Amino acid sequence: MADKKKASDKSKHHAEHDAEEAPVFRSRDERIAAGRALREKFPRAEHAAWQPPAKGRDPIAILEKSNKDRLKELVPIRYGRMLRSPFTFLRGSAGLMAHDLATMPSTGIRVQACGDCHLLNFGFFATPERNLVFDINDFDETLPAPWEWDVKRLAASFVVAGRDNRLSDEEARDAAVECVRAYRENLREYSKMSPLEVWYSRLDVDTLIEMAPDDKARKLRQQLADKAHERVDENIFPKIVAQVAGQHRLMDQPPLLFHVNEADFEERARQGLADYRMSLPEERRVLLDRYRLHDFAMKVVGIGSVGTRCFVALFFSEENHPLLLQFKEACPSVLEPYAGKSRYELQGQRVVTGQRLMQSSSDIFLGWARGKQGHDFYVRQLRDMKFSLPVEGCSAVQLKRYAEVCGWTLARAHAKAGDAATISGYLGKADNFNEALGDFAVAYADQTEKDHAALVEAVNSGRLQALVEEE
Numbered sequence: 001m002a003d004k005k006k007a008s009d010k011s012k013h014h015a016e017h018d019a020e021e022a023p024v025f026r027s028r029d030e031r032i033a034a035g036r037a038l039r040e041k042f043p044r045a046e047h048a049a050w051q052p053p054a055k056g057r058d059p060i061a062i063l064e065k066s067n068k069d070r071l072k073e074l075v076p077i078r079y080g081r082m083l084r085s086p087f088t089f090l091r092g093s094a095g096l097m098a099h100d101l102a103t104m105p106s107t108g109i110r111v112q113a114c115g116d117c118h119l120l121n122f123g124f125f126a127t128p129e130r131n132l133v134f135d136i137n138d139f140d141e142t143l144p145a146p147w148e149w150d151v152k153r154l155a156a157s158f159v160v161a162g163r164d165n166r167l168s169d170e171e172a173r174d175a176a177v178e179c180v181r182a183y184r185e186n187l188r189e190y191s192k193m194s195p196l197e198v199w200y201s202r203l204d205v206d207t208l209i210e211m212a213p214d215d216k217a218r219k220l221r222q223q224l225a226d227k228a229h230e231r232v233d234e235n236i237f238p239k240i241v242a243q244v245a246g247q248h249r250l251m252d253q254p255p256l257l258f259h260v261n262e263a264d265f266e267e268r269a270r271q272g273l274a275d276y277r278m279s280l281p282e283e284r285r286v287l288l289d290r291y292r293l294h295d296f297a298m299k300v301v302g303i304g305s306v307g308t309r310c311f312v313a314l315f316f317s318e319e320n321h322p323l324l325l326q327f328k329e330a331c332p333s334v335l336e337p338y339a340g341k342s343r344y345e346l347q348g349q350r351v352v353t354g355q356r357l358m359q360s361s362s363d364i365f366l367g368w369a370r371g372k373q374g375h376d377f378y379v380r381q382l383r384d385m386k387f388s389l390p391v392e393g394c395s396a397v398q399l400k401r402y403a404e405v406c407g408w409t410l411a412r413a414h415a416k417a418g419d420a421a422t423i424s425g426y427l428g429k430a431d432n433f434n435e436a437l438g439d440f441a442v443a444y445a446d447q448t449e450k451d452h453a454a455l456v457e458a459v460n461s462g463r464l465q466a467l468v469e470e471e
Helices: 002-021 028-041 044-048 059-065 072-083 086-092 094-101 147-164 169-191 195-200 205-211 215-230 233-240 265-279 282-288 347-358 396-417 420-427 432-460
Strands: 110-113 122-126 132-136 143-146 241-244 247-250 291-299 310-317 322-329 367-370 376-381
Touching: 028 169, 028 420, 044 432, 059 094, 059 432, 072 086, 072 432, 086 147, 086 432, 094 147, 094 432, 110 147, 110 347, 110 396, 122 215, 122 396, 132 205, 132 215, 132 396, 143 147, 147 169, 147 396, 147 432, 169 396, 169 420, 169 432, 195 396, 205 215, 233 241, 233 322, 247 291, 247 310, 265 282, 265 291, 265 310, 265 347, 265 367, 265 376, 347 367, 347 376, 347 396, 396 420
Parallel strands: none
Antiparallel strands: 110 143, 122 132, 241 247, 291 310, 310 322, 322 376, 367 376
16 A cells, blocks of 8 residues: 555656646747736836845855855955956856846746856857857856846946946947847747757857958958867867876966875776766767876866866877866856756756757767765866957957847847747837846946955955966
8 A cells, every 4th residue: 555655646746747847838929928918017128227235235245155165275366366357357256146136126037047148158169060159158157047137147248348448338338239139139030930940050150250241350250260270179288288207297387277186086086087977978988988087187267167176187099189178166056046946966967958958069078977075067178169259459349249149149049948939029129128238237337346346445455365366
């Protein structure tokens, strides 16, 4: 009887789970109408406002809280990089902006969100077919969340970056508006496509070059593509690898690249590698098995990621062809306190799944593992033509053109993993939402400058320690 009851309970559980997960099929017209109806509840013009909470918002305390799982000795490097400008501050404070966005009204429509959607988290990388594409390329914070959080962070990043380039507020705001316009219009086009058409769509470098409005822009885009093609293992290899006693070893470059001197580290690394291997499809395991691990070292990367555990693994094939993999720690998403916990127990799996959902094509070595000490990681190639476009010194025209491409790319990602028609119904065909987000982006850029000033003051007063690296 007990077994029958257990089986009945189990069956009931699965039935309830299936009912929760079962998609509700509605026509595109019905979903457009549902989105349009949301305007009554949350008018698009209301997205323009940003007002920090009257109390309880201490940006420094929120930053300190985000260091909970980081290596304490590396945190000063994080602060040092954030000190450089309001734009570097914005890049390193995804958790602070998540906190702020969660205080604002929401449409309630969720997508697979990037979570750290600023303009430098877009760029080129190679597909498995060795084609160069433009897409989002950072998913450390990915999680199902309101779609507008990504759009607002991206729009704000254009105003902050524009000010960093000494553009006027009008010029910077124009870039933000252009980004949101491209998002809105392209999302509507994606909502008319079949799911397969959306999944197959991608923005490759040839298309970007063909889209260039003039010869000067075309030449610049070709130059950027050429630089991306140069970012492969064979080119980075001589910069970080040397021969020691006849063996290739990663070169210590403290505090940014160094070996871990712990007795059981090599054993832990090899166990993590074995676990990572099992996360790969079987045919990729065959490929990985053609390389042998030679060395493993910790590497400090990025701004927001500084202090998390990140390792570079050096491999060689039988004929000494190099392979560099990056094992990057996957902590809980900064969106989690506001959007809910991930359905995945392993944070690396959360990152990998979100990346595969949002990108048009993903790294063939993308996988995950949990280390022996309980830390989660995701794995990818270290470079493989990954290249973020430099925005320092961009003119107003160049920034605006780049904004269009980023908005288009985010629209494709949200359409691939979310309900493009309902969001499109809410956004509509007019410029109401674009203009509202332009105002929001300027207001949040003001907030970012105040928060950056608070960081400078916290360092000057001794509340925080920062290590400023030489440029």
